[in-house]
Amino acid sequence: MFDHVTIRAADRTASERFYTTVLGVLGLEPRRGETYTEWNEFSLAAASPERPATRRLHVGFYAPTRELVDAFWRAGLEAGYRDDGAPGPRPQYSADYYGAFLLDPDGNSVEAVTHGTPREGLIDHLWIRVEDVDAATSFYATVAPFAGFSPGRRLADPDRTIFETDGRGSFSVVDGPPTEHVHVAFPAGEKATVDAFHAAAVAAGYRDGGAPGERREYHPGYYGAFVLDPDGNNVELVCHNR
Numbered sequence: 001m002f003d004h005v006t007i008r009a010a011d012r013t014a015s016e017r018f019y020t021t022v023l024g025v026l027g028l029e030p031r032r033g034e035t036y037t038e039w040n041e042f043s044l045a046a047a048s049p050e051r052p053a054t055r056r057l058h059v060g061f062y063a064p065t066r067e068l069v070d071a072f073w074r075a076g077l078e079a080g081y082r083d084d085g086a087p088g089p090r091p092q093y094s095a096d097y098y099g100a101f102l103l104d105p106d107g108n109s110v111e112a113v114t115h116g117t118p119r120e121g122l123i124d125h126l127w128i129r130v131e132d133v134d135a136a137t138s139f140y141a142t143v144a145p146f147a148g149f150s151p152g153r154r155l156a157d158p159d160r161t162i163f164e165t166d167g168r169g170s171f172s173v174v175d176g177p178p179t180e181h182v183h184v185a186f187p188a189g190e191k192a193t194v195d196a197f198h199a200a201a202v203a204a205g206y207r208d209g210g211a212p213g214e215r216r217e218y219h220p221g222y223y224g225a226f227v228l229d230p231d232g233n234n235v236e237l238v239c240h241n242r
Helices: 012-024 066-078 133-147 191-203
Strands: 004-009 036-039 042-046 057-062 082-089 098-103 109-114 123-130 153-155 160-164 170-175 182-187 207-214 223-228 234-239
Touching (some): 004 012, 012 036, 066 109, 109 123, 133 170, 207 234
Antiparallel strands (some): 057 123, 153 160, 160 170, 223 234
16 A cells, blocks of 8 residues: 655654664564665654654554564563553454554554454554544545545544555544654556646645656656645655656
């Protein structure tokens, strides 16, 4: 589902240490660059006055086994990080859902989860808290035809809409104090899809975050466009032309 998800950290070194500790349990090593530190499709960068720290995000990372979920949680606690929910079943999500939760240095909720649906990527799901679930649902339903996920399924308890793809993860928009300053990028197979995504979102009245075009600073052939969701988060469609 996700090409990449990027968060901003108030203290990049501290956040990098946290994610290296817990994602290392899942067999992932960071790739460090001047601007970003990356673990597959998840990355972090330093916050700045222009790009403040990400707050109130929930990200769930897929673990193949319950034993790895337990190890993820223990590694975080042993390193001094804050507990946000001990390992165990969460049948409110599905009958075979098993997760454990920690808080990163900026207070974001970070989970390792396993269940009966294997995932192709690292990120199992995101929860983005929003001021108005209806408004956020309309925005992501506008994006859905271009990004290749479902138009959304509204759930009453908690008040949220879930967007899904088969075997490749999900994300939800959830009623609550809004998540701030997360960047979510969805993949596109061709440039024309990127163009159509941007045109449709702008025509629907959403804020332009960057017109379609090549971003060679990422790599030659990187072609993306950006719009802002109703809570100001930066949403991208990208074609890598590889």
